[in-house]
Amino acid sequence: MHALVTHELTKDYAVGFWRARQRRALDGLTLDVEAGEVFGFLGPNGAGKTTTLKLLMQLVFPSSGTAEMLGRPLGDLSVKRRIGYLPENPYFYDYLTAEELLTYFAGLFNLRGADRRARVSRLLDEVGIGGERRLQLRKFSKGMLQRVGIAQALLNEPDLVIFDEPMSGLDPLGRRDVRSLILRLRDRGCTVFFSSHVLSDAEALCSRVAILAKGRLRASGRLTDMVPFRASGWELVVAGVSDAAIAALGSRLRHAVRIGEDRFTLDLPLDPPPERVVGELTAAGAHLVSLNPIRQTLEDFFVEQVTS
Amino acid sequence: MSAIAAIAVNTFRESVRDKVLYNLVLFAVLIMGASYLIGQLTAGQDVKIIKDLGLSATAVFGLFIAVFIGIGLVSKEVERRSVYALLAKPIHRYQLVLGKYCGLVLTLTVNVAVMAATFYLVLAYMAYGASPDAVRAWDAPALDPALLKAVALILVELALVTAIAVFFSTFSTPILSAALTFGLYVAGHFSSDLRNFQDVVDSPSAARLARGLYWVLPNLAQFDIKADVVHGQYVPPGYLVMTTVYAAFYIGMLLVASMLVFSRRDFK
Numbered sequence: 001m002h003a004l005v006t007h008e009l010t011k012d013y014a015v016g017f018w019r020a021r022q023r024r025a026l027d028g029l030t031l032d033v034e035a036g037e038v039f040g041f042l043g044p045n046g047a048g049k050t051t052t053l054k055l056l057m058q059l060v061f062p063s064s065g066t067a068e069m070l071g072r073p074l075g076d077l078s079v080k081r082r083i084g085y086l087p088e089n090p091y092f093y094d095y096l097t098a099e100e101l102l103t104y105f106a107g108l109f110n111l112r113g114a115d116r117r118a119r120v121s122r123l124l125d126e127v128g129i130g131g132e133r134r135l136q137l138r139k140f141s142k143g144m145l146q147r148v149g150i151a152q153a154l155l156n157e158p159d160l161v162i163f164d165e166p167m168s169g170l171d172p173l174g175r176r177d178v179r180s181l182i183l184r185l186r187d188r189g190c191t192v193f194f195s196s197h198v199l200s201d202a203e204a205l206c207s208r209v210a211i212l213a214k215g216r217l218r219a220s221g222r223l224t225d226m227v228p229f230r231a232s233g234w235e236l237v238v239a240g241v242s243d244a245a246i247a248a249l250g251s252r253l254r255h256a257v258r259i260g261e262d263r264f265t266l267d268l269p270l271d272p273p274p275e276r277v278v279g280e281l282t283a284a285g286a287h288l289v290s291l292n293p294i295r296q297t298l299e300d301f302f303v304e305q306v307t308s
Numbered sequence: 309m310s311a312i313a314a315i316a317v318n319t320f321r322e323s324v325r326d327k328v329l330y331n332l333v334l335f336a337v338l339i340m341g342a343s344y345l346i347g348q349l350t351a352g353q354d355v356k357i358i359k360d361l362g363l364s365a366t367a368v369f370g371l372f373i374a375v376f377i378g379i380g381l382v383s384k385e386v387e388r389r390s391v392y393a394l395l396a397k398p399i400h401r402y403q404l405v406l407g408k409y410c411g412l413v414l415t416l417t418v419n420v421a422v423m424a425a426t427f428y429l430v431l432a433y434m435a436y437g438a439s440p441d442a443v444r445a446w447d448a449p450a451l452d453p454a455l456l457k458a459v460a461l462i463l464v465e466l467a468l469v470t471a472i473a474v475f476f477s478t479f480s481t482p483i484l485s486a487a488l489t490f491g492l493y494v495a496g497h498f499s500s501d502l503r504n505f506q507d508v509v510d511s512p513s514a515a516r517l518a519r520g521l522y523w524v525l526p527n528l529a530q531f532d533i534k535a536d537v538v539h540g541q542y543v544p545p546g547y548l549v550m551t552t553v554y555a556a557f558y559i560g561m562l563l564v565a566s567m568l569v570f571s572r573r574d575f576k
Contacts, residue, residue: 057395059391061572081398087389093322104314149393152393
């Protein structure tokens with residue numbers, strides 16, 4: 001079952017006042033997101049991520065193509081009741097307190113009375129601003145507003161949440177909190193579709209990702225299955241190893257860099273498996289410091305796509 | 309319906325928190341100060357002048373609120389992007405427009421009601437201190453209930469001006485919306501002159517244009533019955549009803565147009 005499907009979704013914006021010309025922000029996006037998965041929508045700034053999310057929320061209308069969420073066409077109110085949305089860099093009515101804002105929005109979901117009060121209170125606590133619930137939003141920092149934004153997106157206990165750059169403006173602690181919140185939502189059966197330009201967020205959370213650049217879908221699937229992100233080798237750091245032991249590795253070593261008196265960074269090919277090399281070196285008296293796969297970063301991929 | 313009410317209440321709350329109702333203090337100071345000064349300077353005409361001043365101030369203060377808040381009602385939501393989270397909720401776009409409009413009309417109603425109450429209090433004070441000779445010289449009693457007819461039509465006119473401001477704010481910038489709304493307000497007060505434009509111009513096309521504008525523009529002069537009530541002239545209830553129906557027709561048209569524009573707008 002798909003929680004979200006787009007077919008050839010395209011958006012052109014008119015640019016200029018006189019003789020307006022069309023600028024294509026999104027070009028034929030075809031995508032599906034399975035129910036219950038955490039799906040990362042990745043791309044550099046200006047790739048078309050926010051335009052896609054706005055199309056899904058009907059904040060802008062497609063030039064062509066179609067989309068469905070939870071099996072219904074966009075804009076269907078019964079679907080909106082089951083969706084939560086966090087806009088990018090959210091702004092809320094700054095004359096309201098966090099509690100008033102959530103109470104106002106909860107009313108739009110027809111939540112009333114004690115149920116509404118309890119849910120607002122629980123959510124404010126859950127996103128870590130329970131202590132500031134009676135503070136006007138104009139006194140909130142960017143990170144606190146982001147937390148309010150996440151809380152308002154969860155008011156209706158949605159089946160699908162759409163987060164536009166959920167980590168934006170958050171400190172490391174906040175990022176960790178949001179990551180664990182997303183995983184909790186997934187465990188509850190909620191589908192999470194979020195945009196980001198940070199690979200580590202996607203690696204930590206997503207079952208699948210789609211990568212967008214210049215308005216076009218460049219790749220989609222499991223991050224580890226994507227050619228650019230498959231490991232191309234291993235980076236092994238060892239200590240207490242002799243030059244002779246390094247030389248004995250022969251063709252199983254692509255490159256070695258001495259980083260201390262008896263400390264080396266070794267660039268190993270994928271084959272043979274690194275465990276064998278590690279075994280040999282530790283038998284020769286070396287200590288393993290670290291072992292990491294070598295893969296292209298999302299930033300490298302973006303640069304490659306944007307400059308191609 | 310509940311979504312429209314929730315948005316209206318929030319719009320009213322915004323006006324209160326943004327200290328819009330502080331204008332009431334200014335109004336109270338103006339009307340009380342004027343009553344004191346006029347009482348010192350004029351003989352017999354003081355109540356008439358205060359009635360005139362009170363009704364005019366109610367209309368002018370309300371006009372500024374209707375225009376300057378009305379033009380930002382929708383455009384501010386879009387500019388500040390607060391509309392993104394709001395429209396993600398299970399509401400239709402037209403409900404946002406109607407809710408915002410009703411919220412500002414609620415603000416204006418409270419504003420006009422408090423002004424009218426203040427105004428009557430000042431008149432009561434003047435009536436209390438007036439000599440029997442002065443009272444006999446008045447065209448109408450100080451606490452004339454007919455004043456409420458003028459107040460009611462001021463409120464109806466403000467509701468119409470708010471609809472004009474909301475309409476422009478759905479597709480235009482706040483400054484342009486303010487200019488267009490004020491322009492329409494002024495033109496609306498002189499629209500009856502457009503009807504007789506053909507008598508003063510030679511160009512048939514200019515005369516046709518003027519006549520066309522006469523039929524399109526709301527005739528706002530109809531809402532101004534201040535002079536009648538101040539001078540004790542009878543204003544039949546039927547006139548109030550017909551004028552209100554006339555305003556409701558225009559308000560309906562403007563709100564439908566606003567909703568149509570807003571419902572297809574892209575929020576880039």
